[in-house]
Amino acid sequence: MYRKIIFTHIIPKPINNKHYLIHILGPFLLLIMFMVRKYRYVPIKAKEVADKSTLKLFNRDGAPKVLIIIVTCVFLAFYSISEVIYLEFGATYFQYIPIRLSASKAAEIFSAMSLSYTIGRGINIFVALKVKLHIIIAYHFLIIIAAIITLLTVDKSLVHLWIGSLMLSFGFSPIFPAVFAFIGQHLEITNRIGTILIFAHACLNIIVPFILGTYLEKYPSVFPVSIIMNVTVGIFMYFLILYIIRQTKRKYKDLKEYKIDKNEIPLKECI
Helix, strand or coil: CHHHHHHHHHCCCCCCHHHHHHHHHHHHHHHHHHHHCCCCCCCHHHCCCCCHHHCCHHHCCCCCHHHHHHHHHHHHHHHHHHHHHHHHHHHHHCCCCCCCCCHHHHHHHHHHHHHHHHHHHHHHHHHCCCCCHHHHHHHHHHHHHHHHHHHHCCCCCHHHHHHHHHHHHHHHCCHHHHHHHHHHHHCCCCHHHHHHHHHHHHHHHHCHHHHHHHHCCCCCCHHHHHHHHHHHHHHHHHHHHHHHHHHHHCCCCCCCCCCCCCCCCCHHHCC
16 A cells, blocks of 8 residues: 555646647746747846945855855745645644644645745735835744644634644745845846855755654654754844844944945835
8 A cells, every 4th residue: 555655646647738838838938938038147247336335245255255155045944844744744744743634624725825825925016015024934933833832722713723834834935035036135146156045945846845744744743843943043043134134234433325225126026
């Protein structure tokens, strides 16, 4: 029985003509975009800088550029694990908690979670036009903490499970694009730096299936514990990012001239 389950996940189902067309639609549209308007890379060195005060904070001489990149990478790595654990293993976890949901009911909650996640990102596109990004990140972490507490008190309450699940997926929704945009306000995101951040965001995800897939059915508590641990590391790294930014600003005498346009990198461009 166990072997059959494994092979059904490993061996892909045959792709019919409709699926094939859907798969090639994306690359075909990208090809059209490339032919119509080709991408041209403009090196940062080629840009004219009239005054040092116009440079972003971590592009100035003596700024801890490497440090902020490393801390951001650590943040993204641990935060992404929490998001992946919840969105990929949530439906399985719901079947092994004391409430013992059926597979269909767990799938129903998972569908609602995905909808909440998508709506959360859509809403925060407009919220980012009025609210500073670091505030958006902070209050969504509070939503995540409240959601985790709600899920830990589920016991046999289906209402608590629904509320906690929707809150957690909503809390997760804007954090990655918001952090990416927030760092972009203080640091010029080049192709190299962007690649490093994206790699950090996904580099630890390879560990998740081995841990959760092995122990989730026997020890369901590994699910909330993993999320709590990684969210805790993420929150600590986020406050460290804020501390580094604050301390770096104090090094410069032209702080009054250094201004950040909160809409310089709109959140909608990072989603």
